[in-house]
Amino acid sequence: MTEFDSFATQLLEESKTLLEKAKRVEGFSKITYYHSSLLLAISALEACINSIADEILIDPYKNEYTIYEQGLLLEKDVRFDKGEFVLSNGLKISRITDRIEFLK
Incomplete structure (x- = not known):
């Protein structure tokens, strides 16, 4: 696993952590955690796609x-x-x- 792949995995794990935090709070904090989780998940997805592209090319x-x-x-x-x-x-x-x- 490359350093970049590790970074993508770290982003996904951070996203899951924020999603769990969102489930335990209410109000504006809940929305903030959901948004942060979603942004990190999308970043992890893009990092995975970039890694695949680099490897196949x-x-x-x-x-x-x-x-x-x-x-x-x-x-x-x-x-x-x-x-x-x-x-x-x-x-x-x-x-x-x-x-x-x-x-x-």
Whole structure:
């Protein structure tokens, strides 16, 4: 397990802890814990997707995916340079649902 995978797991565990705290309190604190738990859970999900994308796009498997698929998974912009399409360093945010759909 990589350090990044450990971080994703930690985020999920923190989310579960906040969810349990939300169940024990009332009022505004309850909503605050629920919101915090949800945000951490989404962050954990995105971290897992990023980790999967990084792992499947290492050599020699990288060439099994088109440049557009690589751009989607890595959230990089694709541009035309010197007669070919290449990944740029520019960020191109993709919907998390699109990335999940591609991975399944």
